[in-house]
Amino acid sequence: TVRKYKFDVQYMYGEPDCVEQVVIGINGHFPGPTITAEEGDTLHIILTNKLFTEGTVLHWHGIRQYGTPWADGTASISQCAIAPGESFHYRFTVDRAGTYFYHGHYGLQRTAGLYGFLIVDLAKGKKEAFGYDGEFNLLLSDWWHKTTREQELGLSSIPFRWVNEPQSLLMNGRGQYNCSMAANVMNTSLPQCKFRGNEKCAPQIFYVHPNKTYRIRIASTTSLASLNLAIGNHKLVVVEADGNYVKPFTVDDMDIYSGETYSVLVTTNQDPNNNYWISIGVRGRKPNTPQGLTILNYKTNPATVFPTSPPPITPQWDDYNHSKTFTYKIFSLKGTEKPPKYYDRRLLLLNTQNLVRGYTKWAINNVSLALPSTPYLGSIKFNFNGSFDTKNPPNTFSEDYDIYNPPLNPNANTGSGVYMFQLNQVVDVILQNANVMKGKGSEIHPWHLHGHDFWVLGYGDGRFEEGDERKFNLKNPPLRNNVVVFPYGWTALRFRADNPGVWPFHCHIEPHLFMGMGVIFAEALLNVKRIPSEALACGLLRNMSITKKHN
Ligand SMILES: O=C1O[C@H]([C@@H](O)CO)C(O)=C1O
Structure with a gap:
């Protein structure tokens, strides 16, 4: 089935956390509309840029875009930013059921609110690896009062x-600024939030029946924050990560990094005369943001009844052992494709x-x-040298670099070089x-790869050493498109360069x-066919649309 959507991307007034601000919305909505499709469908999204004076694009996060690398929605990489007033047709297949989302991929437009869910259901007649009675979606994000224009300027x-x-912090685009819904049941200096319930910023309540199992589809599109999610008194059974099944495991709370999606199962087996908190809190950076809260409402109660106990306590922001304990529990479900035994090429990437x-x-x-x-897609395909650095970027870094201290020489260069892979090469990346730069400290970075899933082969503390390779998990590593690198640690992943196109691999902190903080991978551009000229009609390639010689 072809599913057609018209998306008008526009500025609008919004009040995500009850403070009026300018947000980027789609068709008058923030967050953007949820796209639902079935495995094998073709999505056809006609995006019209109504932002007045700036370009835009949309990236379909987690969709691999086999055969349609021009539809990946990355400005300057897969396409020209769509000019104000112009439309662009995104046409691509969603070949695998799972939980995904879409978001802006130009400047800080994601931070400004340009995002929404993309849910792909199994084809009719196919059954999930787990059962449930109902499902709901939980889109996590963080929100700033400083405009993204000003943020971009400050960073530059x-x-x-x-x-x-x-x-x-926002859940489905709604948050509480400078107040807490739980002020009367916990120790906080924040005032009690007051909601009538019909405000646009009022928390979205999740309605459940007792003794049922619900699938919660979670996506984090935060600009910066790593989050911890918990539901008071309830266990979370993790069953899906980044569109792939994982070996189910049960936790009380979970860390979710920007760019990640999960499905968790929650069984409503608690006292049906109570309601329960759903909470998110900041991890990995010293928090200065109140916990985001909403209510899990057992329909046996009125939704207006607040839980009588305090919300779950978010683990201490720098308790990285807690984060590692969760992350190290993620394995692929039996039957998931296994990684190749050997790599053809290895990159050691120091940040x-x-x-x-x-x-x-x-x-x-x-x-x-x-x-x-x-x-890049056009300049590499058509050999327009001169539009980017043709010198190969470095495969590794200095043997004597001290990861525990600020660099002796903090100076670096900018560059636009590309790592080129041959079709089906097996590539290992070790993130270090x-x-x-200043003082003592190392931060969490969630990395996201476009166009592929990769196997997460392992993690370690300190500097990656040759022997560490022997500890790689080749048996049941999870397949993902996002992975975290912990402070002063390394993360190893493997993927097959089986998708002709140009794909960024980058920190998902916007x-x-x-x-x-990113690199560019290019694969087998000779195999890329039929790039729509509207994708490339800018810069040195602006005459492409006239000649159309390339198809
Ligand atoms: O990129 C960053 O810059 C600041 C800080 O390191 C310098 O002000 C910070 O916390 C980051 O993550």
């Missing part, structure tokens, strides 16, 4: 101005915070990604985390990507 200024912590001509940046092996104005 000398002196550098960091975006700082968000004002609010560092640097200065580039005085500007604060993130760099990978000392190169901070600066996107060219002509999209290190100290930030300001970090903006500061250059």
Whole structure:
């Protein structure tokens, strides 16, 4: 089936956390409409840019875009940003059931609210690996009162101005600024939030019946925050991650990094005369944002009855052992494709915070990604040398780099070089985390790969050493498109370069990507056929649409 959507991307007034602000919405909605499709469907989304004076694109996060690399929705990579007033047709197949989302992939437009759910159901007649009685969707995000224009400027200024912590955490686009729904049952200096319930910013209540099992589909599109999710008194059974089944495991709470999706099963086996808190709190950075809260309402009660006990306590922000305990429990479900036994090519990617001509940046092996104005997909395919660095970026970093201390020389360069892979090459990437530029400290970075799933082969503390490879999990590593690298740690992943196209691999913290924290992979461009000329009609390729010679 072809499912057609018209998406008008526009600025609108909104009040995500009850404070009126300018948000980016779609067809008058924030968050954008939920797309639901069935495995094997073709989605046809006609995006019209109604932002007045800036370009836009939409990325379909977790959809691999086999055969349609021009529809990945990455500005300067897979396509030209869509000019104001213009429309772009995204046509692609959703080949695998799962929980996905879409979001802006240009500047900080995701931070400004450009996102929504994309749910792909199994084809009719197919059964899930687990049973449930009902399902609901939980889209997690963080929210700033400083406009994204100002955030972009601050990140691009000398002196550098960091975006700082968000004002609010949002669930399905709704949050509580400077107040707590649980003020009367917990120790907090925040005032009690007052909702009549019909406000646009009022928390969305989740209605359940006792003794049923619900599937909660979760996606985190946060700009910055790593989150911990818990439901008072209830266990969470994790069954899906990034569109792949995982070996089910049960937890009291879970960490969710930006870019990740999960399905969890919740059984409503608690006292039906109570309601329960659903809570999210900040992890991995010293929080300055109140817990986000809403209510799980057993329909045996009025929804207006607040839980009588305090909400779950978010683990201490720097309790990384708690995070690791959760992450290390994720394995693939039996029957999931296994990784190839050997790799053809290995990249060791060190992330560092640097200065580039005085500007604060993130760099990978000392190169901070600066996107060219002509999209890579066209410039590589048609050999438009001169629109990006043709010199190969470094495969590794210095043997004697001390990951525990700030760099002796904090200077790095910007670059737009590309890692080129042959079709079906098996690529290993070892992400190596290190100290930030100033003081002592290392931050969490959630990495996201476009166009592929990868197997997460292992994690470790400290510096990756040759022997660590022997500990790789080749038996049941989870298949994902996101993975976290813990402070001062490393993460190893493997994928097959089986998707002709150009694919970014980057930190999903949006300001970090903006500061250059990513790399570009290109695969078998000779096999890319029939790029719609509207995808590439800008920069050095602007005449493409006239000649159309390439098809
Ligand atoms: O990229 C970042 O910059 C700040 C800080 O390191 C410099 O102000 C921060 O916390 C980041 O994650």
